[in-house]
Amino acid sequence: MNCMARRGFLTLNDCGNPGSTVCATCARPMCPEHLSPSSGFANCLDCGARAQQEEGTEGETDTEQAIPEDVDAEWAYGYRHRYYGSGYAPIYAGSQNDRYYDNYDTRSFDSSVNDSSFDETEDDAGGGADFGDS
Amino acid sequence: MSVSEVYKSLNEEQRRLLADKHAKLSQPVDDLIAFLKPIAACDKLGDKTRSKFGCGSAVAFLLVIPFAIMWGNGAFPSWLGMILVAAAVITGIMLVRRWSWLNKIDVSNNLRGLVLPVLQLFREDFDRTQPVQLDLDLRPPTDPAKQKSKTDAYASGAYYKIIDTFYVDPWMTGEAMLTDGTRLRWSISDSIRERAKTKKNARGKHKTKTRYAKKTSIDVEVALKAKQYELGEVADAEVIPGEKKNVVRVTRRLKSDTLDPVHPAAFIDLVAGVYRGARPVK
Numbered sequence: 501m502n503c504m505a506r507r508g509f510l511t512l513n514d515c516g517n518p519g520s521t522v523c524a525t526c527a528r529p530m531c532p533e534h535l536s537p538s539s540g541f542a543n544c545l546d547c548g549a550r551a552q553q554e555e556g557t558e559g560e561t562d563t564e565q566a567i568p569e570d571v572d573a574e575w576a577y578g579y580r581h582r583y584y585g586s587g588y589a590p591i592y593a594g595s596q597n598d599r600y601y602d603n604y605d606t607r608s609f610d611s612s613v614n615d616s617s618f619d620e621t622e623d624d625a626g627g628g629a630d631f632g633d634s
Numbered sequence: 635m636s637v638s639e640v641y642k643s644l645n646e647e648q649r650r651l652l653a654d655k656h657a658k659l660s661q662p663v664d665d666l667i668a669f670l671k672p673i674a675a676c677d678k679l680g681d682k683t684r685s686k687f688g689c690g691s692a693v694a695f696l697l698v699i700p701f702a703i704m705w706g707n708g709a710f711p712s713w714l715g716m717i718l719v720a721a722a723v724i725t726g727i728m729l730v731r732r733w734s735w736l737n738k739i740d741v742s743n744n745l746r747g748l749v750l751p752v753l754q755l756f757r758e759d760f761d762r763t764q765p766v767q768l769d770l771d772l773r774p775p776t777d778p779a780k781q782k783s784k785t786d787a788y789a790s791g792a793y794y795k796i797i798d799t800f801y802v803d804p805w806m807t808g809e810a811m812l813t814d815g816t817r818l819r820w821s822i823s824d825s826i827r828e829r830a831k832t833k834k835n836a837r838g839k840h841k842t843k844t845r846y847a848k849k850t851s852i853d854v855e856v857a858l859k860a861k862q863y864e865l866g867e868v869a870d871a872e873v874i875p876g877e878k879k880n881v882v883r884v885t886r887r888l889k890s891d892t893l894d895p896v897h898p899a900a901f902i903d904l905v906a907g908v909y910r911g912a913r914p915v916k
Contacts, residue, residue, distance in 0.1 A: 507758040609914040
């Protein structure tokens with residue numbers, strides 16, 4: 501199964517790499533690129549970002565927090581998580597119906613895969629986003 | 635790792651950037667990050683150790699005086715006094731040389747404070763198959779070459795001498811293609827006023843303070859594919875509609891009283907603001 505991570509910041513895309521490990525927290529398949537080094541590659545970067553936010557006592561959605569000395573993918577995913585929490589709705593250009601990202605207010609090229617538009621009976625709804633060079 | 639070890643691990647091109655502090659780079663984003671990160675690591679270590687070497691050299695030279703006096707008074711055997719004075723002088727010279735070298739390889743904190751965070755945040759938005767173009771000037775913002783003008787000394791209040799020096803530092807321009815076919819261009823420029831104020835205090839000593847005022851201008855141009863995005867409202871933007879691409883230009887100006895880099899959020903917000911106003915075509 502392919503990696504279920506969504507890559508990007510301004511727009512989100514499906515990773516598409518083969519998933520090699522299952523995240524110990526969310527049980528989604530992940531490729532090595534989307535696993536968190538600080539968790540010993542046991543958790544995905546998204547779960548790492550959520551854990552970071554839960555550990556934070558204040559400024560949880562503060563996107564103007566001090567920049568760490570060494571910025572890496574873990575920091576970027578943490579920042580992205582906070583940024584989306586501050587009101588930015590990224591455009592999702594992928595085709596996976598992953599409820600993991602339901603807390604993000606995403607927009608889509610195809611309304612049938614817009615996360616925020618899913619209802620309880622449409623869990624298995626398909627629909628590929630048309631994001632190619634048209 | 636020490637600064638020397640990190641410096642030795644850099645390749646020729648990375649060392650050249652540290653020496654010249656200027657580079658025109660054109661590489662895919664992952665290569666660019668891999669190129670710049672070790673330079674930033676070297677700069678970080680340099681910043682941390684530079685002041686230690688500076689203070690250390692001052693202490694070493696100051697020790698020469700008591701050692702020389704004690705040697706002259708016969709407090710030490712002659713050979714020991716000579717060794718102590720010589721050791722203090724040699725240590726001082728070595729520390730000054732080290733401090734001077736660290737100054738030479740020091741680059742602007744904009745690299746660590748803004749360039750790398752932005753590249754890391756947008757890494758997955760940049761098209762990996764296309765190069766990111768970066769023109770970086772990492773000389774200090776108050777480098778003499780960036781000086782534009784200087785006022786004559788004037789007086790104000792308690793200060794009998796004030797000199798304002800103005801600098802213009804257009805330190806970064808860049809261009810990248812994004813995964814959705816959008817073309818992103820940007821430039822960042824700082825205008826700095828350095829104010830050196832001198833006054834005479836109650837004890838009759840002359841004290842000089844230096845204060846900075848910085849205005850940062852961030853200009854961003856986002857060219858969105860017309861077939862993929864309809865443009866809604868983007869605050870304070872100049873929009874140039876096109877058949878293939880709609881170009882949106884936005885600018886943000888920030889003021890600061892330090893020379894610290896502006897927070898990457900200022901840049902991120904500008905680009906994200908354009909995407910906020912763009913509606914994906916269904």
